[in-house]
Amino acid sequence: MVDIYTFEIHSLEFERILSGKKTAQLLVNDSKHKDYAVGNKITFKRSLEELTEDEQKLLNKGKLVTEIDATIMNLLYFNDFIEAVNTLGKESCGFKSSATIEKTSDLFLAEDSYEAVEKYGIVALVFEPVKK
Numbered sequence: 472m473v474d475i476y477t478f479e480i481h482s483l484e485f486e487r488i489l490s491g492k493k494t495a496q497l498l499v500n501d502s503k504h505k506d507y508a509v510g511n512k513i514t515f516k517r518s519l520e521e522l523t524e525d526e527q528k529l530l531n532k533g534k535l536v537t538e539i540d541a542t543i544m545n546l547l548y549f550n551d552f553i554e555a556v557n558t559l560g561k562e563s564c565g566f567k568s569s570a571t572i573e574k575t576s577d578l579f580l581a582e583d584s585y586e587a588v589e590k591y592g593i594v595a596l597v598f599e600p601v602k603k
Contacts (some may be wrong), residue, residue, distance in 0.1 A: 475512040477574060484565050485517040488539050488600065493565040498556055500548060500594040507543060513598055515539045545597040546571045552576050555593045564595075 478496065480488075485494035496513070498504045517537045523528060529535035543580065549555040556575055562568050566575040 474490075474508070475514065476507070477514045477516060479516045479518050481518055482521060482523070485515060485539070486538075486556075487562070487565050488515055488541075489536060492562045494563045494597060494599070495565075496596040496598065497552070497564055498594050498596065499591050501536055501591045504594055507546060507594065507596055509543055510513060511543045512601075513541045513543060513596065515541065524560065540601040541584040542601060543596050544599050545595075547595040547597060549593040549595065552588055555595055559595060559596050559597075583594060 474579055477544070484493065504576060517535075519530070519537070522535075526535055530537070535561065547555075549558065553576065556566070560568075560573075561570055563564060564575070
């Protein structure tokens, strides 16, 4: 059986996946993220709460992509966030290439505590969008 996971993500991050720039989802490697496996399916859903006016118009016309299906191709484990981003690259992790490592770290760790990353490390779900 193939497990299917869903992530609701911000529009900018969604656009980075859609363009092919973002190819990895970083997560704290704690007990709630232990079940991921190569071959699992992921559905990335665009958060509709923060759409720009132009995006809202496209949505109303049925012309805005709101979901991307992907397959986990690899699981990579890192001791910390900086090691993950330095290995995979900022854009692959969903950040601007011009962003500082401190800024990317602050963005990521706004949702997860530094203590959790220090205790459990990071797992990168390297994915490939499913062609439709």
